[in-house]
Amino acid sequence: MPRLAVAMTPQRADDVCSPETRRLLEDRFDVVWATEKDDLTSLVKGSDVLLTSWGTPHLPASLWAEGGPKVVAHAAGTVKKLIDPVIFGQGVAVFSAAGRIAWSVGEYCLGAILTLARRLPQYDHSVRDGEWKPSYLRGHELRASRVGLLGASSTARALITLLKPFGCDIVVYDPYLAPERASELGVRTATLPEALACPIISIHVPNLPETEGMVSRELIEQMPDGTIIINSARGPAVDQKALLEHAAAGRLLAAMDVYDPEPPNLTAEQLAIPSLLLTPHIAGDTAEGHLALAGYVMRDVLAWLDNGQRGPSFVDPAAWAIAA
Structure with a gap:
């Protein structure tokens, strides 16, 4: 069973991950839910998929020096502050909930x-x-x-x-x-x-x-x-x-x-x-929208892992220069 590391605080996980999505993740992955004190490097090590959101620190390319997860799923918007695009060249697939x-x-x-x-x-x-x-x-x-x-x-x-x-x-x-x-x-x-x-x-x-x-x-x-x-x-x-x-x-x-x-x-x-x-930068901030974010990206991640399908949350490396 692939290992999924949820690299966000428990409070953020409650915000972006519905009970239905939690059950889906526990059914399909060996899930490691981060605590307030977990180190990002130790979470990434040995993980096949990394689930992130707001508050997750920048993921330096050095995290992939000894392998690293082949999938990054961001239960939030832009990934430009999260990852270095160089990881695309290492075969990492990235997904973002910006579409939701x-x-x-x-x-x-x-x-x-x-x-x-x-x-x-x-x-x-x-x-x-x-x-x-x-x-x-x-x-x-x-x-x-x-x-x-x-x-x-x-x-x-x-x-x-x-x-x-x-x-x-x-x-x-x-x-x-x-x-x-x-x-x-x-x-x-x-x-x-x-x-x-x-x-x-x-x-x-x-x-x-x-x-x-x-x-x-x-x-x-x-x-x-x-x-x-x-x-x-x-x-x-x-x-x-x-x-x-x-x-x-x-x-x-x-x-x-x-x-x-x-x-x-x-x-x-x-x-x-x-x-x-x-309004105070809340156009994309709704209760229903936030709770759907992890499910939105993880459904596409499962389709990618199962049959290589690129769902709507797939981040196209070719469009990086003009992406939000």
Whole structure:
């Protein structure tokens, strides 16, 4: 029976591993559950599969100097801070639960879009200020709206699925999105300025040097009045100062779940902007989503071990450079 080392604290294991998944693991593996005091090196040694999550320290390539597990399954998002890509050359298969987290993020984005389109934060402020049903304010429906997405990542694809019942015209800016794949997704490709000209914009780009400052002050200034912009991806992708200035002026409505830096250093005036929806980097954080993460990757690990099948959580080494 292959040996599985669970390299996370007991508290994190309770967070990302459902009782059903625990039973599956105990049935298929000789499982070693880490304690608070376990050393990572001793856990890795002699293991065939390593299950990790948030809080697992970086796995240096030296851990594979004398063998090491042939599978790393990350019950969390990005693996870029977890592993050195050199281990791919040593035949290590890596899996990530980013695809499962993407659904939680997609739901957040849909909720934020509907919240801002109906002007709910502004109505909330007006009621709290004693102003009942202001005549200058009226919300909009999402139905048949044009939506611009920056990036065709797994989170963007989740949002595309969720937008389908609304009959939205979805355009996507992503240099790596082939026209035939866009057709399969039911979207149109666009340039960056074209995507940013949409009345609703959602950002889904990875944290790369090429994406830093992508939504610049100049592009923000060109956005039509009343534009809704959602950033659940990476704070540095947007000129945060410019976005806040235009939101304060009443030109733009924004949902910000990520910031630059984090936590953000927002002033009292910025916190009081009625057209802002502010959340603390929780777009992918749901009770159901977290509890499903270990099962999501481990089902693919078993398919890989049984028949070499690459499931949706398989991390493609060829896409490392553009991965989130």
